[in-house]
Amino acid sequence: MNQKPQHAGPGVLVIFGVGGDLAKRLLFPALYNLFQEGLLPEQFAVVGFGRTDVSEEQLREQMRRNLREASGELSADTAAIEWIVSRLSFVRSDFTNPAGYEQLAAKLREIDQARATGGNYLFYLATAPEFFLDVVQHLGQVGLLGQENGQWRRVVVEKPFGHDLESARQLNRDLTRVAEEEQIYRIDHYLGKETVLNILVLRFANGIFEPIWNRRYIDHVQITVAETLGVETRGGYYDHTGALRDMVPNHLLQVLALTAMEPPSAFSATALRGEQVKVLAAVPPLGARDCGMCTVRAQYGAGNEGGSPVPGYREERRVAPDSRTETYVAMKLAVDNWRWVGVPFYLRTGKRLPIRKTEVVIEFRKAPLALFRGASSTLPQANRLVISIQPEESISLEFQAKVPGTEVTVKPVAMRFCNRDFFGYKNRTGYETLLFDAMIGDASLFKRGDMIENSWSIIDPVLKAWAQGAGDLHFYAAGTDGPEAAHELLRRDGHQWRALA
Numbered sequence: 158m159n160q161k162p163q164h165a166g167p168g169v170l171v172i173f174g175v176g177g178d179l180a181k182r183l184l185f186p187a188l189y190n191l192f193q194e195g196l197l198p199e200q201f202a203v204v205g206f207g208r209t210d211v212s213e214e215q216l217r218e219q220m221r222r223n224l225r226e227a228s229g230e231l232s233a234d235t236a237a238i239e240w241i242v243s244r245l246s247f248v249r250s251d252f253t254n255p256a257g258y259e260q261l262a263a264k265l266r267e268i269d270q271a272r273a274t275g276g277n278y279l280f281y282l283a284t285a286p287e288f289f290l291d292v293v294q295h296l297g298q299v300g301l302l303g304q305e306n307g308q309w310r311r312v313v314v315e316k317p318f319g320h321d322l323e324s325a326r327q328l329n330r331d332l333t334r335v336a337e338e339e340q341i342y343r344i345d346h347y348l349g350k351e352t353v354l355n356i357l358v359l360r361f362a363n364g365i366f367e368p369i370w371n372r373r374y375i376d377h378v379q380i381t382v383a384e385t386l387g388v389e390t391r392g393g394y395y396d397h398t399g400a401l402r403d404m405v406p407n408h409l410l411q412v413l414a415l416t417a418m419e420p421p422s423a424f425s426a427t428a429l430r431g432e433q434v435k436v437l438a439a440v441p442p443l444g445a446r447d448c449g450m451c452t453v454r455a456q457y458g459a460g461n462e463g464g465s466p467v468p469g470y471r472e473e474r475r476v477a478p479d480s481r482t483e484t485y486v487a488m489k490l491a492v493d494n495w496r497w498v499g500v501p502f503y504l505r506t507g508k509r510l511p512i513r514k515t516e517v518v519i520e521f522r523k524a525p526l527a528l529f530r531g532a533s534s535t536l537p538q539a540n541r542l543v544i545s546i547q548p549e550e551s552i553s554l555e556f557q558a559k560v561p562g563t564e565v566t567v568k569p570v571a572m573r574f575c576n577r578d579f580f581g582y583k584n585r586t587g588y589e590t591l592l593f594d595a596m597i598g599d600a601s602l603f604k605r606g607d608m609i610e611n612s613w614s615i616i617d618p619v620l621k622a623w624a625q626g627a628g629d630l631h632f633y634a635a636g637t638d639g640p641e642a643a644h645e646l647l648r649r650d651g652h653q654w655r656a657l658a
């Protein structure tokens with residue numbers, strides 16, 4: 158991972174669902190950025206696959222416009238856009254139609270001849286999950302997954318990967334019948350975010366944090382993914398999914414794994430993923446009784462967002478008027494290993510909260526003696542290391558300092574590193590590293606099948622307990638910081654969520 162080639166080798170990127178939101182908003186802009194950084198090889202091409210009713214020339218024109226918009230009309234790099242668009246071709250077909258895959262195989266042979274792409278293919282499934290297996294099976298049937306004579310063939314699978322433990326296991330079994338595990342790149346786009354990776358650098362490239370990164374010094378950990386948006390146009394999908402399935406097995410547990418894992422012996426895919434699998438296996442699944450005590454599920458009602466009234470979840474389009482789907486979840490997990498036993502990990506995520514923010518808070522144990530009890534304008538606070546992942550990418554350390562003056566007055570202050578201030582602003586989608594890594598065959602930032610299954614093993618008992626009625630469904634007004642029960646979850650342990658501000 159740390160000794161990457163200067164640019165990717167020859168190859169073709171095939172995007173299934175080329176007309177969709179992910180391809181337009183994130184994948185093509187990421188290619189544009191990769192080109193600008195000099196990371197794409199001359200022997201490179203993109204094939205779009207989808208049922209969109211356009212000609213190849215029309216698709217190129219759409220992408221040209223889309224890239225111009227995405228890169229800011231005025232500052233758009235026309236040469237970069239033309240470079241990508243001139244390499245784009247299109248196979249128009251339904252995902253379920255075998256003839257489309259024959260056409261694709263013929264197109265790829267042509268491109269290999271014309272552009273010397275060497276028979277190396279990266280198949281990106283920017284499709285709804287019900288097509289993952291269909292597409293991969295068809296690719297196998299036309300021989301596009303065979304890796305002979307040093308050629309590589311890889312498949313990038315988007316989230317969601319299953320909707321519970323059994324479906325994830327089944328999908329893993331089915332996919333590995335057609336492709337080798339090493340060919341499957343399961344994506345969690347959180348791993349493309351700079352500050353998520355910075356958790357690893359912070360922990361393992363510095364000498365000062367690791368000695369105190371354990372139960373002796375850390376009181377508890379909070380992981381928050383707060384969104385201001387409601388379900389928007391995704392009501393139909395979301396009402397069958399809910400906050401727990403949508404966010405926890407992937408993003409929140411991914412962040413937990415990076416925060417809690419043991420140091421890997423090398424910065425390699427095998428070592429990094431091996432440690433994450435181990436730490437997820439150390440999270441004891443909640444029993445049916447614990448689910449009532451350690452989880453909170455809630456749904457937003459009507460309220461205010463950014464000063465405007467917004468409807469409640471049950472009034473959203475394509476949501477059942479008596480829906481019991483949670484739009485908010487908070488939970489308390491443990492990591493039962495030598496390093497973490499006794500340290501609670503609190504997770505929360507929700508829609509229609511007052512701000513958009515993803516952060517990890519490491520709260521250290523308080524000083525052993527409250528020497529300055531009378532000198533503080535508020536009660537002395539614990540030291541906190543706050544890793545902000547989005548929208549701001551920053552790390553800050555909160556501690557107590559003396560207010561200048563003759564009196565000894567103590568106040569909390571912070572030392573703060575902000576990625577943007579220090580390294581400058583780069584307009585990135587978060588998919589650049591992931592696409593590049595998939596092209597060069599570095600799977601470090603992609604999930605292995607057992608990581609996915611371990612995550613679902615943590616979530617599955619909660620889903621089952623909730624389905625059997627454990628834990629009430631709570632409500633919170635849109636624009637507020639979640640249900641009272643989520644505050645109570647921490648208050649019972651003498652803790653408090655870091656304010657959503």
Ligand SMILES: NC(=O)c1ccc[n+]([C@@H]2O[C@H](COP(=O)([O-])OP(=O)(O)OC[C@H]3O[C@@H](n4cnc5c(N)ncnc54)[C@H](OP(=O)(O)O)[C@@H]3O)[C@@H](O)[C@H]2O)c1
Pocket residue numbers: 173174175176177178179180206207208209250251252253282283284285286315316317346
């Ligand atoms: N969008 C995001 O920001 C985002 C972020 C992270 C992960 N993801 C994941 O990425 C995947 C794609 O998401 P998306 O937002 O791009 O979805 P989308 O906008 O619905 O795009 C899906 C594309 O697939 C095409 N399609 C659907 N059924 C087809 C069929 N039977 N045959 C051929 N083409 C078909 C659609 O064509 P039509 O337009 O003709 O329907 C559309 O172009 C999903 O798994 C999603 O969870 C998306």
